[in-house]
Amino acid sequence: MNIAVIGAGYVGMTTSVAFAAYGHHVVVVEHNEEKVKLLSQGYLPFYEAGMEDMMKQQLKLGQLSFTTSIRKSLKQAEYVFITVGTPSLPSGEADLSFVEQVAQSIGTFIDDYKIIIMKSTVPVGTGKKVQEIIFSQLQKRNVDIPFDLVSNPEFLREGRALKDALQPDRIILGCENDRAKMKMNSLYNDFQSKILFTALNDAEMIKYASNTFLATKISFVNELARLCENLNVDITNVAKGMGLDKRIGPDFLQAGIGFGGSCFPKDIKALLAFSAANHVPFQILQAVQSVNDSQVEWFMTNVANTLGDLTNKHIAILGLTFKPETDDIREASSLRVIEYLIQNHAIVSAYDPKGIDQIKRIFPMINYAQTPIGAIEGADAIILVTEWKELIHLDWEAIKLKVNKPVIFDGRNALDRNRLVDLGYTYIGVGVKGNI
Numbered sequence: 317m318n319i320a321v322i323g324a325g326y327v328g329m330t331t332s333v334a335f336a337a338y339g340h341h342v343v344v345v346e347h348n349e350e351k352v353k354l355l356s357q358g359y360l361p362f363y364e365a366g367m368e369d370m371m372k373q374q375l376k377l378g379q380l381s382f383t384t385s386i387r388k389s390l391k392q393a394e395y396v397f398i399t400v401g402t403p404s405l406p407s408g409e410a411d412l413s414f415v416e417q418v419a420q421s422i423g424t425f426i427d428d429y430k431i432i433i434m435k436s437t438v439p440v441g442t443g444k445k446v447q448e449i450i451f452s453q454l455q456k457r458n459v460d461i462p463f464d465l466v467s468n469p470e471f472l473r474e475g476r477a478l479k480d481a482l483q484p485d486r487i488i489l490g491c492e493n494d495r496a497k498m499k500m501n502s503l504y505n506d507f508q509s510k511i512l513f514t515a516l517n518d519a520e521m522i523k524y525a526s527n528t529f530l531a532t533k534i535s536f537v538n539e540l541a542r543l544c545e546n547l548n549v550d551i552t553n554v555a556k557g558m559g560l561d562k563r564i565g566p567d568f569l570q571a572g573i574g575f576g577g578s579c580f581p582k583d584i585k586a587l588l589a590f591s592a593a594n595h596v597p598f599q600i601l602q603a604v605q606s607v608n609d610s611q612v613e614w615f616m617t618n619v620a621n622t623l624g625d626l627t628n629k630h631i632a633i634l635g636l637t638f639k640p641e642t643d644d645i646r647e648a649s650s651l652r653v654i655e656y657l658i659q660n661h662a663i664v665s666a667y668d669p670k671g672i673d674q675i676k677r678i679f680p681m682i683n684y685a686q687t688p689i690g691a692i693e694g695a696d697a698i699i700l701v702t703e704w705k706e707l708i709h710l711d712w713e714a715i716k717l718k719v720n721k722p723v724i725f726d727g728r729n730a731l732d733r734n735r736l737v738d739l740g741y742t743y744i745g746v747g748v749k750g751n752i
């Protein structure tokens with residue numbers, strides 16, 4: 317099949333590489349010329365495990381190409397994916413201006429049947445809006461060109477994007493007619509995943525419902541962790557016990573320093589905004605948001621209560637990205653941790669395998685190290701913010717000789733606390749403090 321993918325971000329690139337790997341011809345449209353230049357030379361402008369190699373391979377095979385011209389891409393392609401960003405407006409609503417701009421261009425340039433597939437996360441009703449924009453452009457041109465619009469939300473997780481795209485748990489397809497269903501069935505023919513056909517609006521809601529439900533699990537367990545800490549109960553055992561119930565499941569019950577990333581916080585805001593606009597105040601979701609908004613502060617209050625006045629204390633931060641295996645720092649908890657430490661006049665040093673350059677642009681005033689040891693040397697305390705494997709498996713025995721004081725705050729409950737305690741560290745996790 318001939319496919320056009322509009323927007324070469326995380327989702328656009330993952331979608332493109334995955335479909336190319338399944339043997340389709342994919343042209344990626346990106347309006348940022350610099351990005352197109354880089355991509356055409358085989359360089360991915362962000363880090364995602366395995367993606368750059370696979371992209372290079374598909375470029376070489378001629379399955380993948382890049383352009384800045386939507387018009388050109390629409391000449392060949394029958395399937396057109398929209399994967400542009402939908403960031404938050406100050407009101408919390410999703411900013412649909414990129415999506416609307418793309419819809420305008422599609423209506424302006426198509427000259428034969430297209431199936432337009434919305435992969436960006438968009439509020440309920442956006443698919444219909446996009447249809448109207450395309451119709452009105454076609455009317456202006458005085459042409460009658462058939463097209464179908466499908467909602468096909470993306471569920472990939474950064475850090476394992478390729479695997480999620482090549483073998484998704486499920487493929488949701490919001491289709492309005494049998495022609496679209498048939499076309500989408502043949503596009504996904506080689507995928508081994510469960511396909512669910514729904515109405516357009518249903519598919520759009522499934523995306524928000526899924527993300528906000530996962531975020532709800534996290535905020536639930538994080539608030540429970542606060543209570544566990546007061547009662548001398550270990551949240552990690554509680555989560556393990558809960559997760560053994562198949563109806564609950566073990567995933568997304570990892571208590572920590574809060575969720576971040578480009579999706580959960582933004583999608584919560586958007587769902588809150590469109591539920592309020594529909595006069596259905598989404599009370600649970602408001603609580604999910606407010607627990608997460610206060611999680612770093614709650615954690616840092618523990619740090620301050622343990623260490624006392626932070627002025628001139630040397631605090632080493634390990635991990636800056638919003639999760640491991642990505643260089644993405646959007647809404648990362650590290651941002652708030654650094655802010656808190658700066659406000660409290662601590663001396664901050666930080667290390668991350670992939671996120672330093674991005675954080676440095678926001679906080680040029682703290683110290684960055686090229687190695688974990690470089691950040692830790694002489695520290696009065698260490699805070700683990702992101703559970704990169706290389707950080708979990710550091711030689712903690714050797715590190716103890718390098719720090720000023722062996723104190724660890726484990727923001728992800730990821731370290732081997734029994735061993736750290738045996739080594740003589742003061743260990744404070746999230747909802748596990750009472751156990752040491």
Ligand SMILES: NC(=O)c1ccc[n+]([C@@H]2O[C@H](COP(=O)([O-])OP(=O)(O)OC[C@H]3O[C@@H](n4cnc5c(N)ncnc54)[C@H](O)[C@@H]3O)[C@@H](O)[C@H]2O)c1
Nearest residue numbers: 323324325326327345346347399400401402414436437470
């Ligand atoms: N990042 C994720 O893990 C993820 C996962 C699932 C869904 N989503 C959703 O997918 C959408 C895209 O997310 P992302 O993280 O890939 O965004 P992104 O910001 O990384 O990428 C969007 C790209 O689109 C380009 N673009 C914008 N307007 C354009 C236009 N008119 N023509 C050509 N290119 C244009 C931008 O320059 C940018 O490169 C969002 O709605 C997001 O919520 C993201």
Ligand SMILES: O=c1ccn([C@@H]2O[C@H](COP(=O)(O)OP(=O)(O)O[C@H]3O[C@H](CO)[C@@H](O)[C@H](O)[C@H]3O)[C@@H](O)[C@H]2O)c(=O)[nH]1
Nearest residue numbers: 470471472473474568569570572574575576577579638639
């Ligand atoms: O038990 C958990 C699980 C995750 N997190 C945090 O939650 C955030 C999000 O993690 P994750 O969901 O793994 O990463 P994303 O790449 O943001 O993926 C989410 O957002 C994407 C964008 O919409 C969706 O496609 C994915 O299905 C959805 O999992 C990160 O800060 C994690 O540290 C926790 O604190 N505890």
